[in-house]
Structure formats: C-alpha cells, structure tokens
Amino acid sequence: MARWLKIPSKQKRQMEDVPEPYEIVCVCGVGLSGYRRKTPYRHACQQCDEIYFILPRNSYPAPKAKKKKKQLPTQKQVSEYFLNTSFVTQLREKRKQKQASRKQQDVRPEVAASPKLSPFELPTPSSRLITPFRAVLSGIVLIIGLTGYGIIHSRNLERATDTLKTATEAGETFLKQGDLIAANSAYLEAFEALEILGRTDQRANEIRQTSRELQSITSQAVSPVFEIAEEAASQIKQSDVDSWAALFDVRYADTWMIFETTLTPVAVESEAEPPRFRLNLPIILDEYQLNLELTAPSFSEYLKQHPGQPLIFAAQIDSFHQDAEQPGTGIILLNGKTAFLWSHLNLYEQLGIEFDEFHNRDQIEGILNQQTQYLGMSK
Known part of the structure; x- marks a missing residue:
C-alpha cells in the first residue's frame, strides 16, 4: 500500500512539470508567493523574518468522479404515463359522452314538468338544516x-x-x-x-x-272610608263623576284598606261575570251614599263554608264608579285578587283597635283563629 502511494500514475508524472503556484500573507502584511517544489521547504519573510512551511506539490492522482445511479421513475410519473396512453384517453372520452347523454335525459323531463316559481315564493334550501356537525x-x-x-x-x-x-x-x-x-x-x-x-x-x-x-x-289609604265618602260627595257636586273618578285613581288606587264586617253576595247579570260581594258597611250622607264591593275574592271558599259570619280581611282599592241604577250612590271596587284573610291578632292591634264590651277581644281572636286554620297555619 505504501509502495503504491510512492508511485504516481503516468498522467500524474506528466503533470509534474506544470508549475503549481502558492500565495500567502505574512502576519506583518507582506505577501509571500512562489512555486511549490517536489519536497517541502521553508519560506522566510524578508521584512519580519517569519518562517512559513510550504507543502510540496501533490503527487497523488485526483479522485475519479462517481457515476450517477440511474433513477427509477416515481409512481406519479408511471401513473401519468399510463393515463396519457391512447387506450385510457379513448375510455375517458367514451365515459364523458355517456355522462353527457344521461344528464340531457335527466334534465329534459324536469324542465318540462317543473312549474315556474312565483316571485313571492322562496326556493327550496339546497343544504340540510340539521347536519351531524350542527347536532353535535x-x-x-x-x-x-x-x-x-x-x-x-x-x-x-x-x-x-x-x-x-x-x-x-x-x-x-x-x-x-x-x-x-x-x-x-x-x-x-x-x-x-x-x-x-x-x-x-x-x-x-x-x-x-x-x-x-x-x-x-x-300602605293604607291616606284617608279613612268616611272621609273618602265626604270627599266624593263634594267633588261630584263641584265637577262631575268622571273627574272625581280620575282624582280617585290618583289618590287611592292600589292602596290598602282593612275591614271587619260581613259580606253579602251581589246579583250579577250573567254567569260569565265574576262573583261580587257587598260589604255590610254602607256610608250614608245627607245626599250621597257610598258602598264598597269586593270582586272575586281569593277566599270565596271560606265565604261558602261560613256564610253570614263576620270576617277580617284586607284588600287593595281598585276603582270608583257611579251606580247606574241609583244616581246618588257611588261604589268603591276592591281588588279581590289581592284580598286576603287576616291572621295575627298582634298586628291587628297595631291598627289602633280598641276592645270593649261591644267589641270583644275574645270574639275577634276566635275569628282570627278560624281564619288561620282555613289558611293552613296552626295557631
């Protein structure tokens, strides 16, 4: 192996006579140049005396270039070549002709049978409303x-x-x-x-x-019912019923009143009308009378179970209207939907109720206990 390296090729021996120049730059900046020799030698800089080792000429042959391997055609190239053959091209053209003929056969009857859409009609949707993606x-x-x-x-x-x-x-x-x-x-x-x-x-x-x-x-009314009756009589005399009704709504509508009395059913014209009850508490003035009526109370069942008995309840004022049959009589309507039976004696006493021999405390307590039991609360 070592002997072979010492023996250059014939072509190399012919190239030995060709000079091989070199050029380097010294550390001092001076350029050093010359021709390589068969053996290595030292080149000294004339300015700074720096010595550089110069390699000899290359005595070995240059490596031969590798032969390129033949590349096999890829699958894409093979498929393109196959698809571009005359046989495949003919099959493709025949298939296109068949598809075109089928489309013409399918379109002709549809065009003849499909009615024209009105400009006010919407076309049928081309896509489904519910898809798996939308459902998820x-x-x-x-x-x-x-x-x-x-x-x-x-x-x-x-x-x-x-x-x-x-x-x-x-x-x-x-x-x-x-x-x-x-x-x-x-x-x-x-x-x-x-x-x-x-x-x-x-x-x-x-x-x-x-x-x-x-x-x-x-949230009681600002005036007791007796003062309301006097105010109604004076206002109706001064103006008219409509103006007093409007003023009544502003002052007293949706306020509360608390009563201790009995209720009497009022005859209604038809069965479709809600039941009404008149409070046995008429307010009679010299020239005017005021009645209070309760429409469809929430405790109608209690009135059926205990007819004619006194009861204590509260209700919101609804409106005022003149009695159509009696011109000198007004009616205050109470809202039966908000009406409720009273239950607590201590809160009833907060109204300033005073008990005496005519207004017995035990009797009032008995009424409240009975109403409490009806409401489903133990006393």
Whole structure:
C-alpha cells in the first residue's frame, strides 16, 4: 500500500512539470508567493523574518468522479404515463359522452314538468338544516347552558336561604320594637326569598301572611272610608263623576284598606261575570251614599263554608264608579285578587283597635283563629 502511494500514475508524472503556484500573507502584511517544489521547504519573510512551511506539490492522482445511479421513475410519473396512453384517453372520452347523454335525459323531463316559481315564493334550501356537525354543536351548547343554569340556580338558592334566615330574624326584632316600616322591608325580602326557594310549608306560609299584613298596614289609604265618602260627595257636586273618578285613581288606587264586617253576595247579570260581594258597611250622607264591593275574592271558599259570619280581611282599592241604577250612590271596587284573610291578632292591634264590651277581644281572636286554620297555619 505504501509502495503504491510512492508511485504516481503516468498522467500524474506528466503533470509534474506544470508549475503549481502558492500565495500567502505574512502576519506583518507582506505577501509571500512562489512555486511549490517536489519536497517541502521553508519560506522566510524578508521584512519580519517569519518562517512559513510550504507543502510540496501533490503527487497523488485526483479522485475519479462517481457515476450517477440511474433513477427509477416515481409512481406519479408511471401513473401519468399510463393515463396519457391512447387506450385510457379513448375510455375517458367514451365515459364523458355517456355522462353527457344521461344528464340531457335527466334534465329534459324536469324542465318540462317543473312549474315556474312565483316571485313571492322562496326556493327550496339546497343544504340540510340539521347536519351531524350542527347536532353535535347544539348538544354541546345545550350541555354548557344547562350546566351554567344549574350553577347559577344553586347559588341563588344558597343566597335565598341565607336571606330568608337573616330577614326573618330582623323582621321579628323590628316587630318587637314596634318599627312596622322596617319590619315590612325585612319581611318583603323574606317573601322574595321564599318565592325563589319555592317553599310551601307551614312556616313559609306564616312568613308570607305576616308580610302581607305588614304591607297592608304600611300602605293604607291616606284617608279613612268616611272621609273618602265626604270627599266624593263634594267633588261630584263641584265637577262631575268622571273627574272625581280620575282624582280617585290618583289618590287611592292600589292602596290598602282593612275591614271587619260581613259580606253579602251581589246579583250579577250573567254567569260569565265574576262573583261580587257587598260589604255590610254602607256610608250614608245627607245626599250621597257610598258602598264598597269586593270582586272575586281569593277566599270565596271560606265565604261558602261560613256564610253570614263576620270576617277580617284586607284588600287593595281598585276603582270608583257611579251606580247606574241609583244616581246618588257611588261604589268603591276592591281588588279581590289581592284580598286576603287576616291572621295575627298582634298586628291587628297595631291598627289602633280598641276592645270593649261591644267589641270583644275574645270574639275577634276566635275569628282570627278560624281564619288561620282555613289558611293552613296552626295557631
């Protein structure tokens, strides 16, 4: 092997006489150049005396270039060549002709049979409304919505439970202190919390009843019914019934009144009309009479069970109108949907009710106990 390296090829021996120049730059910046020799030697810089080692001429033959391997055709090239053959081209043209003839056969009867669309008619949709993707997406949205609703609903229930407890305790404290306005605000919060919780147990009904009674006490009409009758008589004399009815709505509509009386059914013209009851509390003045009527009360069943018995209830004022049969008589209509039976004696006493031998406290307590049992609350 070493002997072979020492013996250059014939072509190389012929090229030995060809000079092989070199050129380098010294560290001092001077360029050094010359021709390589058969043996290595040292070239000294004339300016800085720096010595450089110069390699001899290359005595080995240059490596032969590698032959390139023939590349096989790719699958794409093979498929393109096959598809471009005359046989495949003929088959493709025949197939196109058959498809064109089928389309013509399918289109001709449809064109003849299809009616013209009116400009007011919408064309049939080209795509389906429900697709698998839309169904999956709708399901995901529905699940997310239900989950969010469940989380929000559970949080609302927790807040309502806490509000019910704190508001009820605060309302009871205010009642003991005699602050009815603050107690009404607290029990209103408890009432709203019960609506969120959806409770219908005995304790919940008692809280609702207390809230209604406090609301009716704190939102009573600004004038008692006797003063309203006097005002009605004077206003009707000065102007007319319509102007007084408008003024009545502004002053007294949706305010509360509390009564202790009996109710008498009023005859109605047709069965379709709601039942009406007249309070046995007529207010008779010199030239004018005022009656109070209750339309479709929520405790109609109680009136059927205890006909003719006195009862204590509260109701909102609805409107005023003149009696069509008696010109000198006016009627105040009470809203039966908001009317409710009274239950608590201590709140009834907050109205300033005084008991005597004619207005017996035990008798009033008996009426309230009977109404409480009807409402489903134990006394």
